[in-house]
Amino acid sequence: MNYLYAAYAATWIIHGSYLCSLAIRYRRLKREMKDLKPRP
Amino acid sequence: MSSFWAITSATLAKDLRLEWRSKDAINSMLFFALLVVVIFSFSFDPTAEESRHIAGGLVWVAFLFAAVVALNQTWAREMRNAVLDAYRVSPAPANPLFLAKAFGNFIFVSIIQALMTPLFTVFYNLRPLGPAWQLIPVAILGSWALVVNGTFFAAMSLHTRSREIMLPILLFPFSIPALVAMVQATNTILTGQDSAKFWIVLLLTYDVVFTVACLLLFETVLDAE
Amino acid sequence: MKKAFPILAILTAALLGYAFYEAMFVAPTDQMQGDVYRIIYYHVPSGWTMFVFFFTNFIASIVYLIRRNPKADAVAVAAAEVGLVFCTVVLVTGPLWARPVWGIWWTWDWRLTSTLVLWLIYASYLILRRFSTGGQTPVLAAALAVFGALDMPLVYFSIWFFRTQHPQPVVGGGGSIDPSMLRVWMISWAAFLCFGWLVFWLRYRLEIFKREVEETHSLEAMLEEPRFR
Numbered sequence: 420m421n422y423l424y425a426a427y428a429a430t431w432i433i434h435g436s437y438l439c440s441l442a443i444r445y446r447r448l449k450r451e452m453k454d455l456k457p458r459p
Numbered sequence: 460m461s462s463f464w465a466i467t468s469a470t471l472a473k474d475l476r477l478e479w480r481s482k483d484a485i486n487s488m489l490f491f492a493l494l495v496v497v498i499f500s501f502s503f504d505p506t507a508e509e510s511r512h513i514a515g516g517l518v519w520v521a522f523l524f525a526a527v528v529a530l531n532q533t534w535a536r537e538m539r540n541a542v543l544d545a546y547r548v549s550p551a552p553a554n555p556l557f558l559a560k561a562f563g564n565f566i567f568v569s570i571i572q573a574l575m576t577p578l579f580t581v582f583y584n585l586r587p588l589g590p591a592w593q594l595i596p597v598a599i600l601g602s603w604a605l606v607v608n609g610t611f612f613a614a615m616s617l618h619t620r621s622r623e624i625m626l627p628i629l630l631f632p633f634s635i636p637a638l639v640a641m642v643q644a645t646n647t648i649l650t651g652q653d654s655a656k657f658w659i660v661l662l663l664t665y666d667v668v669f670t671v672a673c674l675l676l677f678e679t680v681l682d683a684e
Numbered sequence: 685m686k687k688a689f690p691i692l693a694i695l696t697a698a699l700l701g702y703a704f705y706e707a708m709f710v711a712p713t714d715q716m717q718g719d720v721y722r723i724i725y726y727h728v729p730s731g732w733t734m735f736v737f738f739f740t741n742f743i744a745s746i747v748y749l750i751r752r753n754p755k756a757d758a759v760a761v762a763a764a765e766v767g768l769v770f771c772t773v774v775l776v777t778g779p780l781w782a783r784p785v786w787g788i789w790w791t792w793d794w795r796l797t798s799t800l801v802l803w804l805i806y807a808s809y810l811i812l813r814r815f816s817t818g819g820q821t822p823v824l825a826a827a828l829a830v831f832g833a834l835d836m837p838l839v840y841f842s843i844w845f846f847r848t849q850h851p852q853p854v855v856g857g858g859g860s861i862d863p864s865m866l867r868v869w870m871i872s873w874a875a876f877l878c879f880g881w882l883v884f885w886l887r888y889r890l891e892i893f894k895r896e897v898e899e900t901h902s903l904e905a906m907l908e909e910p911r912f913r
Contacts, residue, residue, distance in 0.1 A: 426723040426780040427704075430730070430773050437769045438883065445890055448897050455900045608831075615824050619815040628811055632804040633831060636838035639846050661842055668834055676827045679749065683820035 463555050470559035475566070477536070484532050488525040488571050495521040496575070496582060510583040515645030518579055519638060522572060523605060527630065529567045530609040531623050533560050538617065543681075553678035557610065561673075564606040572598055588651030597644045597655065600662040604637035605630075607666065611673045615680055637665045689882075696878040703868070703875040711868045723781040729873035730773040731799075733880045737767030738806065745829035748822055754895070757822035760829060761813065762887035764806055766880055771803045794843045801839050805832045 478484055499517050503509070510517075537543040546556060579585060587594065609630050616625035644658035707725035744760035747753065778796060779789040790796065809832060813825050 422780050422784045423720050423722055426777040427726060429776045429780065430726050433769060433773050433776065434879070434883070438886075441883075441886055441890060445893070448890070448893055452893075452897050452900065455897070455904055615812070615828070618817060618820045618824060619812065620817060621815065625812065625815055628808050629828070632801065632808050633835050635801050635804075636835065636842040639842040643846060657845060661838070661845075665838055668838070669831070672831060672834055676749075676830065679823055680827050683823035 463552065466551050466555035467559045467562070470556055471562050474536075474559065474563040478563070478567070484529045484567050485570060488528050488567065489574060491528050492521045492525040492571055492575050493578070495524055496579065500582060510585065511588075511649045512646060514579070514583055514585055514649055515642040517583075518575075518645060519601065519641045521575070522568065522602070523631075523634070523638070525571055526564070526568050526602075526605045526609060527627050529564055530606070530613045530630075531626055533564060533610055533613045534617050543617075547682060553681045554674050556681075557614070557673065557677040560614075561603075561607050561610045564610055565602055568602040568606055569598075572602065585649065587649050589648040589655070591648065593648050593655050593659070594645065596659055597641060597648070597662070600659065600666055601637065601641035601644075603666050604641070604662060604669070605634060607670050607673055608633055608637075611669075611677065611680070614677070618683065637662060640665065689885075692878075693882060696875070696882055699871075699875040699878055703872040706868045706871050710864075712864060720781065720784045723777055725868055725872045726876075727774060727777040727781060728869060729876045730770045730777070732873055733876045734767050734770035734774060736877065737763045737770060737880065737884065738802070741767060741806075741829055742833045745826035748826045749830070754822070755892075757826070758888055758891040758895070760822075760826065761891055762884050764809055764829070765887055766884045768803065768806045768810065769883070770876075770880060771799065771806065774799060775803060794840070794846070797843050798836075798840050801843070802836065805835060 496517075499521075503513070534543065537546070609626070612629040612633075613622075613626050616622040616629065619625045640658045640661040644655040644662065647653040647655045647658065703725070707722055711722065711725065713719055713721075741760050741763040744756045744763060748756040748760060778799075782791070783789050809825060809828050812828055813821055816824055
């Protein structure tokens with residue numbers, strides 16, 4: 420039974436960490452864009 | 460069509476002459492394969508009965524590593540003085556160049572195999588129990604399987620950072636089916652327990668599929684900009 | 685799509701919750717394996733979703749090679765990455781099921797081995813994308829994706845024959861599938877497909893945004909005053 424919980428938890432940990440990595444990448448790009456834009 | 464083979468043979472002759480004069484690739488491959496053989500012998504006890512079951516894997520891993528040494532040098536020569544760019548703007552088609560490079564590497568790997576096989580036989584006390592002549596088609600098809608994809612991926616990794624690392628990263632996962640087939644064919648011939656026919660056919664399929672794929676896509680990859 | 689995203693996300697979450705409920709409480713307990721078998725309601729749908737994404741990657745790569753449409757390339761990257769995430773899920777939940785049922789974490793059974801090879805091939809695809817420089821990346825990656833698609837049947841074939849020559853260590857389950865199990869599988873698959881599609885969409889937007897940033901970069905570099913004067 421513990422293996423069942425472990426598997427379900429592992430699935431969501433993997434998906435969650437991937438989403439986190441996407442969020443981090445997005446934030447970095449946004450900052451880069453901000454640094455680029457203001458200069459005319 | 461005749462110009463196709465003219466370009467192929469001209470490029471191949473040039474590469475072979477260069478190799479004949481410097482012997483860079485052959486020497487480094489030979490020494491590398493020798494090292495692999497010696498190092499492997501330390502990691503297990505090569506007694507006659509045992510070694511028959513693992514020899515296939517051992518031989519082909521040694522050849523695979525040695526082939527990577529040669530494959531990495533394939534295009535390096537053409538990068539100097541921008542020879543590859545000159546080729547790209549010339550009206551010559553791309554495929555003869557690819558075939559010449561693949562044939563060249565095939566010849567190098569075959570020479571290594573011819574020189575290393577006696578050494579393996581001596582060091583690991585090998586004596587095939589199955590039909591030994593079948594080892595020849597296995598060697599030819601196996602080397603071509605390694606070399607055709609290797610030449611293609613080497614051309615691909617020209618455009619990447621740290622290209623010496625890129626080649627094995629691309630080549631090894633894609634060669635797994637070919638590697639399984641070569642190793643199994645060699646093992647079944649050495650132990651004489653089964654027929655190796657299935658594995659030879661599988662190797663042949665692999666060779667045909669990827670030779671066609673390489674010839675279809677090589678121009679795209681060479682001109683990628 | 686941008687406006688609909690929160691609604692779709694809520695719907696997907698609800699569907700995932702429903703699938704979880706079905707898998708945990710509605711689906712009958714397996715007589716042989718007990719409750720542990722419920723892992724397959726996550727494992728198998730993830731595997732199917734993985735194939736959907738890898739197939740999308742292959743189609744997008746072909747479209748890119750023919751049309752040279754940058755959007756097709758963005759689809760290919762996004763599909764490969766999301767597919768690899770689902771492949772990782774399959775590879776992690778598999779051993780967690782095998783340990784209590786087979787008594788071992790891993791066996792070089794043909795299905796496990798070929799999934800691992802699939803993972804390696806797509807990992808090398810993403811590494812190539814990361815390491816290649818300049819504008820050639822999409823072409824090289826598309827060519828490699830075609831090679832991967834050609835390689836996979838050979839991988840399955842070779843490993844299947846390789847592994848069935850030796851006696852199988854342990855084969856779990858087998859036999860016919862209960863219709864109630866199939867129903868839960870389908871619900872779970874639908875939920876994971878929706879979820880995967882949302883993640884894929886996010887990744888796709890990210891890729892498009894990344895290209896905008898790169899374009900702005902090069903535009904900036906062009907407009908900049910020459911320094912050597």
